[in-house]
Amino acid sequence: MTKLVDHWIDGTRTGAVAGPGGGADIFNPATGEVEGQVVLATVEEVDAAVAAAARAFPGWRDTSLTRRTQVLFRFRELLDRHRDDVAALISAEHGKVHSDALGEVARGLEVVEFACGIPHLLKGGFSENVSTRVDSYSIRQPLGVVAGIAPFNFPAMVPMWMFPIAIACGNTFVLKPSERDPSASLLIAELWQRARLPDGVFNVVQGDKVAVDRLLAHPEVKAVSFVGSTPIARYVYETGTAHGKRVQALGGAKNHMLVLPDADLDLVADSAVSAGFGSAGERCMAISVVLAVDPVGDELVEKIVSRVRDLVIGPGDDPRSEMGPLVTAAHRDKVASYLDIGVQEGAKIVVDGREAPVTGGRGNGFWMGPTVLDHVPPGSRVHREEIFGPVLSIVRVRSYEEGLGLINSGEYGNGTAIFTNDGGAARRFQNEVEVGMIGINVPIPVPMAFYSFGGWKDSLFGDTHVHGTEGVHFYTRGKVVTSRWLDPSHGGINLGFPTNA
CATH class of the missing domain: 3.40.605.10 (Aldehyde Dehydrogenase; Chain A, domain 1)
Structure with missing residues (x-):
C-alpha cells in the first residue's frame, strides 16, 4: 500500500484523505514510480x-x-x-x-x-x-x-x-x-x-x-x-x-563565476563541478555560468570536462552515487530542452547529460546527467534564463570589466563568485558587483545562520x-x-501641569 501524507494541525496528524481538495502523486524520482499520495488542503x-x-x-x-x-x-x-x-x-x-x-x-x-x-x-x-x-x-x-x-x-x-x-x-x-x-x-x-x-x-x-x-x-x-x-x-x-x-x-537566480587569468584552475574546476552539479543543479545558489577571462577558457573547460566524466550518477540511496535524478519528468524534460536551445543559439555541447550512464540502469527515473555547454553566446537564453538543473554554461570574455558587465546586466542578483589570487581585483569585485551574496574563491557563498540570506533585483x-x-x-x-515612576515620598500624582494656588 502506498503511503498517504496528510496535515499536522494542533499537535496531531489529521488522518485526512484526498477529498474535495484532491490529492497529488508522490514519485520516487530514481524509478519514476508512484510511492504515495499527498493530500491537498481545502480552504x-x-x-x-x-x-x-x-x-x-x-x-x-x-x-x-x-x-x-x-x-x-x-x-x-x-x-x-x-x-x-x-x-x-x-x-x-x-x-x-x-x-x-x-x-x-x-x-x-x-x-x-x-x-x-x-x-x-x-x-x-x-x-x-x-x-x-x-x-x-x-x-x-x-x-x-x-x-x-x-x-x-x-x-x-x-x-x-x-x-x-x-x-x-x-x-x-x-x-x-x-x-x-x-x-x-x-x-x-x-x-x-x-x-x-x-x-x-x-x-x-x-x-x-x-x-x-x-x-x-x-x-x-x-x-x-x-x-x-x-x-x-x-x-x-x-x-x-x-x-x-x-x-x-x-x-530565482542565475549565478555567475568570474574566473580571472591568475586563478588556480584546478580549484576553479573542482568548484565549478561541485557548485554546478551538486543536488543536480536544483538550487538557487548553484553556479550555472562560468565567465572565463581570456586566455584560460580552453584549459579550464578541459579540466571541468575531465572531472564531470568521472561523476557517478545514480539513486540517492546508493552510497556510490554523487548526483541523483531530477525531481519530476516534466522538469527533466524542460532542463533537457535547453540543450537544443543552446545549440541553436551557437553554443557547443561538450558533455551531453542526456547520454550519461546511470548506476544500476536508467529505468524510468527522471535522469539527466551533468551537461557542459561551451562558447555560450552572452545574452543568449541559455546564458540569461534560470534552468535549475545540471547545465553549466561556459561564456568566454575578454576582460574583468566585460565579465562584471554581464553579471550586473542580468535580471537576477542572488549569488556570484570570483576566482583570483589578486586581492585588489577581489576587493574591487565585491564593491562593484550588484549581487547580494558574494564568494571570493568560494563557489557557493551561502551565509552562515548568524548572517542573513538573500539577493538583489529579481x-x-x-x-x-x-x-x-x-x-x-x-x-x-x-x-x-517611555515611563515615569513617581518617587514614593511624593505623595501624589503630578503630571507637570501648571496649577492655581
Whole structure:
C-alpha cells in the first residue's frame, strides 16, 4: 500500500484523505514510480491550521524566553539525532543523494542553533533620564500567526530558515511544504512535539495554489515567508502585501563565476563541478555560468570536462552515487530542452547529460546527467534564463570589466563568485558587483545562520532577508516605551501641569 501524507494541525496528524481538495502523486524520482499520495488542503483545512495557531499564540507569546529556549534546545538535539531519517525522506522524494540531503539538514540545524540564542537576540535598548525621572526603552514583540511556503529543492533546510526563528520569537507557524516532497515536514512536526512544543505552535498544511492563496489572504496570518521561482515570488509578494501582510519572497537566480587569468584552475574546476552539479543543479545558489577571462577558457573547460566524466550518477540511496535524478519528468524534460536551445543559439555541447550512464540502469527515473555547454553566446537564453538543473554554461570574455558587465546586466542578483589570487581585483569585485551574496574563491557563498540570506533585483521581493538578525526583525515588531515612576515620598500624582494656588 502506498503511503498517504496528510496535515499536522494542533499537535496531531489529521488522518485526512484526498477529498474535495484532491490529492497529488508522490514519485520516487530514481524509478519514476508512484510511492504515495499527498493530500491537498481545502480552504477549510487551511483555516483549521490557522485557527489552531491563533489559539496557541497568546500562551506561546507569553512563555518565557528561558522556556522557549529549552524547547529549541530539545528540538535541536532530536533533529540532530534523526538527521539520517530526515535525509532518507528527502532522498526518496526529491532524488538528491544522501550526502546532499545530510548537508541540507546540517545547514538547517545551524539556524536552529542560532535561534537557541534568542534571549540575546531579543534584547532591547534602554535610556535612563531622557527627561527628569523619565526613562525610555525599546522592545520587540512577535507578530502572531506567520506562514512559510517552501520549495521542492530543499524540503528541510528552507523551512528551517523560517520556523526556528519565528517560533523562538514567540510566533506560531503554519508551514506549506512542496507537494512534491512533503514527508520531511511531518517528521519535523513530530520532533517538535517530542521537544514539548505546545500544540498549535507548529502546523503543516499540504497543498497547492489553493492553500497558498488562502494563506496569503487569511486575515489572521500576519507575515509570509516564501522561497521559489521569481514569477511565483512576485505573485506571493504582491498578493500578500495587498492583504496587508509582511512578506519576504525569495525568487530565482542565475549565478555567475568570474574566473580571472591568475586563478588556480584546478580549484576553479573542482568548484565549478561541485557548485554546478551538486543536488543536480536544483538550487538557487548553484553556479550555472562560468565567465572565463581570456586566455584560460580552453584549459579550464578541459579540466571541468575531465572531472564531470568521472561523476557517478545514480539513486540517492546508493552510497556510490554523487548526483541523483531530477525531481519530476516534466522538469527533466524542460532542463533537457535547453540543450537544443543552446545549440541553436551557437553554443557547443561538450558533455551531453542526456547520454550519461546511470548506476544500476536508467529505468524510468527522471535522469539527466551533468551537461557542459561551451562558447555560450552572452545574452543568449541559455546564458540569461534560470534552468535549475545540471547545465553549466561556459561564456568566454575578454576582460574583468566585460565579465562584471554581464553579471550586473542580468535580471537576477542572488549569488556570484570570483576566482583570483589578486586581492585588489577581489576587493574591487565585491564593491562593484550588484549581487547580494558574494564568494571570493568560494563557489557557493551561502551565509552562515548568524548572517542573513538573500539577493538583489529579481531574486528578492521585500526588504528583509531570511535568518540572521534580519530574520529576527522580520518576525517581530518594535515598541518604544517611555515611563515615569513617581518617587514614593511624593505623595501624589503630578503630571507637570501648571496649577492655581
